[in-house]
Amino acid sequence: MINSSLVLSIVTFIYGFSAVMYTSAWIFGKDAPARIARFVGMVGICGNLVGFLMRWSESYGHGYGHIPLSNLYESLAFFALTIALISLVIELRYRNYMISTFAMPLAFLALAYASLSPGISDKIQPLIPALKSNWLTTHVVTCFLGYAGFATAFGIGIMYLVRAWVPTSEGGLISRLPEGYVLDELIQKTVMFGFLFLTVGIITGAVWANSAWGSYWSWDPKETWSLITWFVYAIMLHLRYMRGWGGEKIAVLSIVGFMAVMFTYFGVNYLPGLHSYGSM
């Protein structure tokens, strides 16, 4: 029987194929594989969206309908969707497929982790009382848009460092990466995008917490880690704007920042608190 888990498993392979095509476009310096990769990536995004919507409707079949953003599996599926979508938008806007070459593998990994890891259950579970709120959608969607922005910045940061540290040969792999200054500005743009949405995500979380538990901030590990992440990127933006940092230093910071994001997302599950995705 076709269900959302099956659809999302298939999408995993579609993303994987798209990532492979992007990489071969890069390696062989040809445009044709990139065009295929773009098309396949779009198919993947549609499939990902269909899987998301199917899961939403399936939850109604179980008698407790809710938006599929309530556990690790569902959040990873949504994370993959946002990464793929953002990288494709940047690709089309900047007419350069290299961004997707580095971001599509991340979308693939996120979904592969969700679909294949034995520790992650794809069962549709009912919402516990604390999650029953209209804030759930806004809070989770904005947080993940933020995460996706930072993930893209991370991919671009890696690209920048590869370009800066690996010796370039005329017509070689490295020379096909976008110009350093373009990457530099893209890191900044994606970080600003991520920062705005992380800010909105933290704020919606705080307002929700205040309406659910009577305290907008309680230093729960997830809250604290999201604030740490916010601090890291705030520092980065200040260094950039006020101290003129750029290039490699900013690329390194985009990677450090993403480590904080990843810890906020996954690491916190191993710490006590309200946000751990329970038993996953």
Next chain:
Amino acid sequence: MNKKQVGKGPMGTLWGVFSSVRLSVIVLTLLAVTSIIGTVIPQNASPLMYVDRFGEAAYGVLNFLDIFDMYHSWWFQLLMVLLGINLVVCSLDRFPGMLKIVRRRQRFAPGRYQRAFKGDTLRFIGAPEEIAHDLSRRLRSVMGRITLVGEGTSWFLYAEKGRWTRMGVFVVHASVILLLAGGLLGSLFGFEGYMNIPEGETAREVKLRGSDATIPLEFSLRCDDFDVSFYDTGAPNEYRSDLVVVEEGGEVLSKRIVVNDPLRYKGISIYQSSYGQVAPESIDFSFTSKSSGMNYSRTGTMGEPIVIPEGLGTFTPMHFANNYTFRGHAVGDTVLAVLEVEGKAPLQLALPIKFASFDRMRGGAVAVTIGDFEHRYYTGLQVTKDPGVWLVYAGFVLLIIGCYITFFMSHRGYMVEVAPVKKGATVTLYGNANKNKLGMEMAIRRLTEKLEKETRALEGQVKR
């Protein structure tokens, strides 16, 4: 880094320190790094647990540094105060200069666009003056109000947009100050506590969190009913309490609250946060003798000894515990009791309600099972007062607006140069932006392409 220092001397130096971005970066880094501690070491747990985990000596040191309640420690608060002062001084230091920039009249000099992004040069047919006037009409929708300046034989079009967006960063900083002020106000004049009210009873005292103190509310709360419902999977679906506010003997307000829908009255918010079984007045016990197989039923109350027949001893129910942990396993509500048999040491018994034959596993001469008792819930309510919350919310709104202005809007300047050549003029677009220079570059490129296309359509020919 800011350039000017207000005067000299210690005040000037201090001002210089507090208005520096270096201090902001240091304070933010310290906040980020120290915040990690509290996510790794559980906060506000019992001293026993800490001693068990870290040892006596380390506990002493860590406790001295307030590590176990670090987010409320003097040094963490000090960091936040430093951040606040830094923000205020920074903003005061830079605001006048920025205001001057924002208020300054636009200057019309080609030199200002020397380092701007420059588009491809297009060639138009016609008189330069006419072309310039025509362009200023066509570009108005994109560039805003255009000023035409003639210089020698050339014409220059100047336009500017979003000068005020340079103020966005002050909006962000003001919002953070509001957040800090709101937090401070809440911690000074607010409180956070809880109260447990059994169904049918009325209460007024709030136990404060993190201390043994209680404070009375201005009104009383009665819990008429509590209910918990479960999904088929056994996971909780909804906790709800029917609450009534009683003031001076009269019922003022009644509301059914659930987890995400609190009751608010006179600045106090009351939230559903937990529940439990009220310790029953009396419980039916059943004693099974191992040797005779006989069952004896008795009704007991806490602290009252029951003598079991056949000389099997004296049984005393001592305590009704919610969510009892038996050898590391959560066994739920449990009756704790003592069994005394002559000539033997008294025995502690745990009798979980959920597992009726639990005591049989002990393999004693008598097995105790729990029969009927009156089931009554109490509702666990979180009670808070936070007069600073509106400042914080205002800060939230400003923060989002400020971030949007700062990140996605910029101060953009345009210049179009119309220079005469034989039978026409060359047209070049220049663009400047204080942020998102790549975006400006693309905008100029697209605008140039668009102009070229339109002109080609108009004139039926194009020359580059």
